[in-house]
Amino acid sequence: MTTGENGRHKRLRLAARWLALAAGAALVLPWWTVRVPLASFSPFVALCSALATHAVGLIVLLGVPAFVLALMMPRWFCRFACPVGFMQELLGGLRPHAKTRWLRWPFFGRWFLLLTLGGALVGYPIFLWLDPLAIFSGFFSAWRQPLTIASVCAGLALPVALLFDFLLPKAWCMRVCPLGAMQELMVVSRRLIRPRMRCETGGGGAEPHPHHSMILARRSFLAACIGVTGAVAARKVRGGPPLLRPPGALDEERFTGVCVRCGDCTRVCPTRILKPDLGEHGLAGLLAPVAKFDDGYCKEDCNRCGQVCPSGAIERLPLAEKRRRVIGPAKVDLETCLLANGQDCTACIRACPYEALKVLSDGFDTRPELILARCTGCGACETACPVRPHRAIRVVPKPGVLPA
Amino acid sequence: MKHTMTRRDLLKLFSAAGLGPVLASRVVADESEHKTKKIPEIQPIPVENLPRYPAFIRDGKVIQPERPLAVFQETDVLVVGGGAAGWAAAVSAARAGAKTMIVERYGCFGGLWTGGIVLVVISTHATENGQMTQVVRGVGGELLDRHAKFDHAIVNRGETKFNPTTDPEATMFLMDEMIRESGAKTLFHCWATDVIMDGGAVRGVVFESKAGRQAILAKVVVDTTGDGDIFAAAGAEHEQRLHAIGLVHRLGNVDRADHAKLKAAGYKSLGAIEPQPSVRWVNLRGPSSNGLDINVLTRLQFEHRRAIWERVQKMSKTPGGEPLFLLQTAPQIGVRTTRLLAGTHQLTYKESREPRKFPDVVAVGGAQNGKHAGWPIPYGVLLPKKLDGLLTAGRSFCMDDKLVEDGRLIGSCLTTGHAAGAAAAVAVKDGCRLRDVSIPKLQKLLREQGAYLG
Numbered sequence: 043m044t045t046g047e048n049g050r051h052k053r054l055r056l057a058a059r060w061l062a063l064a065a066g067a068a069l070v071l072p073w074w075t076v077r078v079p080l081a082s083f084s085p086f087v088a089l090c091s092a093l094a095t096h097a098v099g100l101i102v103l104l105g106v107p108a109f110v111l112a113l114m115m116p117r118w119f120c121r122f123a124c125p126v127g128f129m130q131e132l133l134g135g136l137r138p139h140a141k142t143r144w145l146r147w148p149f150f151g152r153w154f155l156l157l158t159l160g161g162a163l164v165g166y167p168i169f170l171w172l173d174p175l176a177i178f179s180g181f182f183s184a185w186r187q188p189l190t191i192a193s194v195c196a197g198l199a200l201p202v203a204l205l206f207d208f209l210l211p212k213a214w215c216m217r218v219c220p221l222g223a224m225q226e227l228m229v230v231s232r233r234l235i236r237p238r239m240r241c242e243t244g245g246g247g248a249e250p251h252p253h254h255s256m257i258l259a260r261r262s263f264l265a266a267c268i269g270v271t272g273a274v275a276a277r278k279v280r281g282g283p284p285l286l287r288p289p290g291a292l293d294e295e296r297f298t299g300v301c302v303r304c305g306d307c308t309r310v311c312p313t314r315i316l317k318p319d320l321g322e323h324g325l326a327g328l329l330a331p332v333a334k335f336d337d338g339y340c341k342e343d344c345n346r347c348g349q350v351c352p353s354g355a356i357e358r359l360p361l362a363e364k365r366r367r368v369i370g371p372a373k374v375d376l377e378t379c380l381l382a383n384g385q386d387c388t389a390c391i392r393a394c395p396y397e398a399l400k401v402l403s404d405g406f407d408t409r410p411e412l413i414l415a416r417c418t419g420c421g422a423c424e425t426a427c428p429v430r431p432h433r434a435i436r437v438v439p440k441p442g443v444l445p446a
Numbered sequence: 447m448k449h450t451m452t453r454r455d456l457l458k459l460f461s462a463a464g465l466g467p468v469l470a471s472r473v474v475a476d477e478s479e480h481k482t483k484k485i486p487e488i489q490p491i492p493v494e495n496l497p498r499y500p501a502f503i504r505d506g507k508v509i510q511p512e513r514p515l516a517v518f519q520e521t522d523v524l525v526v527g528g529g530a531a532g533w534a535a536a537v538s539a540a541r542a543g544a545k546t547m548i549v550e551r552y553g554c555f556g557g558l559w560t561g562g563i564v565l566v567v568i569s570t571h572a573t574e575n576g577q578m579t580q581v582v583r584g585v586g587g588e589l590l591d592r593h594a595k596f597d598h599a600i601v602n603r604g605e606t607k608f609n610p611t612t613d614p615e616a617t618m619f620l621m622d623e624m625i626r627e628s629g630a631k632t633l634f635h636c637w638a639t640d641v642i643m644d645g646g647a648v649r650g651v652v653f654e655s656k657a658g659r660q661a662i663l664a665k666v667v668v669d670t671t672g673d674g675d676i677f678a679a680a681g682a683e684h685e686q687r688l689h690a691i692g693l694v695h696r697l698g699n700v701d702r703a704d705h706a707k708l709k710a711a712g713y714k715s716l717g718a719i720e721p722q723p724s725v726r727w728v729n730l731r732g733p734s735s736n737g738l739d740i741n742v743l744t745r746l747q748f749e750h751r752r753a754i755w756e757r758v759q760k761m762s763k764t765p766g767g768e769p770l771f772l773l774q775t776a777p778q779i780g781v782r783t784t785r786l787l788a789g790t791h792q793l794t795y796k797e798s799r800e801p802r803k804f805p806d807v808v809a810v811g812g813a814q815n816g817k818h819a820g821w822p823i824p825y826g827v828l829l830p831k832k833l834d835g836l837l838t839a840g841r842s843f844c845m846d847d848k849l850v851e852d853g854r855l856i857g858s859c860l861t862t863g864h865a866a867g868a869a870a871a872v873a874v875k876d877g878c879r880l881r882d883v884s885i886p887k888l889q890k891l892l893r894e895q896g897a898y899l900g
Binding site: 376380382383384385386387388389392393401403405406407408426428429430 | 566568690714715717718728729730731732733753757782795799813814815817818848851
């Protein structure tokens with residue numbers, strides 16, 4: 043590491059890192075709800091989501107300071123702010139004499155970064171979820187969920203990263219983390235612009251030799267190209283059955299790519315209907331949020347998931363706009379519907395906050411009728427339906443926007 | 447003029463003297479018989495001797511003359527309407543020791559449950575603290591339990607089951623039995639039409655019957671007419687709603703019909719099961735209408751009966767449906783909602799769907815599938831805003847439009863009726879106004895009578 047660091051500087055840095063860890067934890071601790079997504083402070087998330095969604099929202103601006111700082115100070119984020127890196131280092135202190143066998147490894151992180159950037163250009167940032175802040179936030183978000191396999195899996199990334207680094211100290215930061223690679227690359231690119239500046243790569247990265255920058259540029263271009271191809275392929279391949287996504291989610295093709303799996307949406311959801319997908323629908327959507335209306339529905343007075351999404355996978359919508367976003371229309375199974383079978387049940391009709399259901403009766407033939415132009419697929423009907431085990435009214439994934 | 451006793455006079459005297467003891471002995475015999483059978487005594491009314499006050503026309507208006515009314519009875523608690531709510535109220539009040547009387551316009555208890563052939567008791571259970579719990583307990587729960595002693599009297603009842611369906615004959619019989627055992631006095635075939643007011647309080651009702659117009663005086667009146675006839679007559683603030691009005695019918699020989707063939711022909715369902723083999727009851731929703739409009743009721747009665755007749759005729763001519771026949775159309779037309787009291791608390795659908803507690807809880811509503819949470823019902827929904835001396839229960843208690851769909855069900859009628867009866871008994875015993883009833887005392891009594899309060 044940096045050799046010229048004196049004691050005072052060291053103490054200062056340590057204090058900054060504790061502070062950053064505390065601040066990070068304060069944003070994601072499961073006992074309260076802060077509406078600022080932690081992961082949006084990461085320049086990696088900010089850049090890729092801006093590219094992928096073709097939009098620079100307020101949330102993306104949160105990543106700008108870190109971005110600017112990274113241009114001026116090599117790996118400043120790793121050294122001062124990264125909570126995951128700090129935790130890894132604290133753990134690493136338990137094994138002071140561990141060998142660094144990974145020094146000869148290739149720079150996976152740089153590949154992850156370039157593939158992701160390339161993917162972001164076509165709307166599918168493949169490895170965005172490797173961002174350390176997303177991993178950190180995902181761990182704490184999982185606490186909010188009831189203890190299930192899905193919540194355990196969603197919270198597993200941080201322990202895995204920590205364990206990885208415990209076994210191979212510093213390998214994660216130096217070789218895997220795309221945010222670390224991004225900072226290095228930014229310093230290198232600055233050197234390309236102002237070649238006379240002294241090289242000051244922050245970590246154990248190999249010193250570039252004279253033609254290194256050209257080779258690097260060529261490799262980067264290649265990686266980015268592969269990223270584009272990979273992303274296009276991923277979008278084609280994934281398909282599968284469409285899923286119930288949060289209101290305002292990007293189209294299914296891009297959603298699983300842009301989503302960083304930070305779990306913030308699942309954490310702030312007041313009815314806890316957003317749950318991490320356990321890969322029931324293919325690997326691409328693993329741990330991305332899906333809506334399940336078993337015990338609750340998407341409240342008409344809530345737009346929190348979009349407010350906290352750091353990557354823009356869920357659009358940040360004002361309440362009025364969110365109330366027009368369709369998760370999918372409700373569909374009635376007349377075979378099992380109680381009302382359609384002569385019982386006076388109107389549970390779904392009464393539960394609908396948008397008055398999108400009404401009783402349609404022709405004497406003996408009675409059933410609930412859906413007014414499609416009003417149904418947002420909030421799932422209130424599905425939650426209220428008394429029929430078991432399969433509810434007689436269910437929301438079918440087919441996102442859209444209601445007429446104003 | 448000198449009075450001399452003629453032979454004819456003498457004969458009259460003798461025959462009267464002879465007849466007197468005979469008549470008297472009959473009365474005594476009847477009374478002793480009543481006592482052994484615990485049938486409440488009913489005072490004989492000399493119908494022929496009632497003075498008549500016919501209406502007349504004056505200045506082109508029909509005038510009803512002012513006249514004194516015969517007081518048929520004075521009682522502590524008077525329950526008007528013998529449906530599920532009224533029946534439960536009468537049993538509860540009588541068991542609590544209040545002198546109780548119940549007036550019913552038809553010849554049986556149970557209202558739409560029995561007379562309307564709405565045989566399923568929906569929402570008897572709810573999931574409380576993670577466990578499916580029976581919320582319809584107390585007198586209503588006891589009534590359901592007693593069905594189990596008979597064959598073909600109840601289905602879907604027992605450990606893991608909920609929403610039982612009963613045989614209307616068994617229900618009527620058991621309701622009769624429980625009323626008789628409780629000691630409450632019953633008047634069938636009497637229709638309460640007006641209230642007797644004493645300042646701001648109800649002091650009884652006026653009712654019509656084959657024996658003419660008479661009065662019953664009471665310390666407390668419970669309006670379980672369903673339509674809120676009594677609180678409306680007393681001028682209590684209320685709302686009026688429209689709802690679908692239908693007519694239930696029963697199909698016979700259902701087990702012999704070919705359901706698959708009928709389904710293929712477009713008859714989705716042959717109705718809901720009953721405890722009786724091969725019999726099903728079939729719901730008809732009907733159009734949204736005003737259940738207080740006699741022209742509407744009459745028209746719907748015609749139309750529905752015709753529609754049912756034609757449907758069953760058509761079904762029996764459909765391949766697979768030949769054995770089917772129309773067993774019965776319900777004696778009572780299916781009015782779902784009319785008047786709702788403006789109570790001291792309006793229970794809303796929203797409140798019922800949120801975890802919520804009321805300090806004055808007197809009943810707990812169930813969930814249609816037993817799996818959702820129960821919803822506590824506060825005393826305030828039974829109590830008029832200003833009017834004293836009256837409580838309501840059953841489908842007319844104070845709730846919002848959406849909650850009516852739960853509040854009007856038999857289960858809620860049984861539990862709110864029980865609560866109203868118990869509250870009336872406590873008010874009478876303590877000599878206080880209904881709105882001043884001690885809630886702890888009321889809840890204690892309800893719990894003693896087996897009610898579930900959460």
